Amino acid sequence: MTIKTVLLAGAAAAFMTAAPAMAQETTPAPAAAPAAAASSQQSLSLNPGSSVAGPDGELGKLEGVQSNAEGKQELTVRGADGQLRAVPLSGIRQEGTGVVVAYTKAEFDAAAPIAGAPPAPAATPAPAPTSDPMAAPTTEPTDPAMTEPATPAPDAATPAPTEPQ
DSSP states (O other): OOOHHHHHHHHHHHHHHHHHHHHHHOOOOOHHHHHHHHHOOOOOOOOOTTTEEEEEEEEEEEEOOOOOOOOEEEEEEOTTTSSSEEOOOOEEETTTTTEEESSOOOHHSSSSTTTOOOOOOOOOOOOOOOOTSSOOSSSSSGGGGGSSSOOOOTTTTTTOOOOOO
């Protein structure tokens, strides 16, 4: 009789633990919830020097990210004029190696430059010509009469010429 009691008690316990799960209604999740969760987990690759574009064209090159006076983050973008301006992150999305924001070219041009921003880095100048007379010429002479015939260097395998005695 004790075996029957143990088996019945076990079966009763199994039904009591499964009953709340079976009593719940199963309703399909709204379709918008997975899409919203997926878009909130998207990541962006913000690399300095990558292009930043608005809906109507390229704004400039990304320099970095900063927080504004309200504590919101914004991009720092250097425009074609060399000025560094702040661009809000609204509507930001990755497009290739660059990013696109919902900030127009007119809004970017009208925005005040960031005060105290470092100037645009100067382009690397071409190397200056050297005044060293021993330096190799940068161009070859065009007159064949002005060129000296090339004399090959002695080869170790070739015996040196000897003078007749």
